[in-house]
Amino acid sequence: MAKLVIRLTPKAAHDRIDGWDVDENGRKILKVRVKAAPIEGRANAALLAFLAKELNLPKSRLTLLSGDTSRYKQVEVDGLSDEGLMAQIKTHQGET
Known part of the structure; x- marks a missing residue:
């Protein structure tokens, strides 16, 4: 299982995916934008749905x-290793 830190x-x-950055602790983070408002978990749900679509995986x-x-x-x-996740995101970045 891969873990991903997102801003x-x-x-x-x-x-859309805006690309990679590094936070103040030196962690690699992925910058993502979603249309949904941060009300009642809508932005979180939109994030998971968007990432699932980009990674061609079920939301589950x-x-x-x-x-x-x-x-x-x-x-x-x-279902993805950290390396596989990074490769998938590089493949899809900028296509949205």
Whole structure:
């Protein structure tokens, strides 16, 4: 299982991946935007649905581990290694 740290921006014009960055702790983070507002978990649900679509996986294989109300989220992806996840995201980045 792969784990992914995400910086989520809700209420965007389009769902999209903005690319990789490094946070103040040196962790690699993926910047993602979703159209949904951060109300009643809608942005989190939109994030998981968008990532599942981008990774060509069922939504049931993605789990929000932490960051329910934070801009920074940790998502677990079942069925992909960390290397496989990185390769999938590089393949799809910028296509949305």
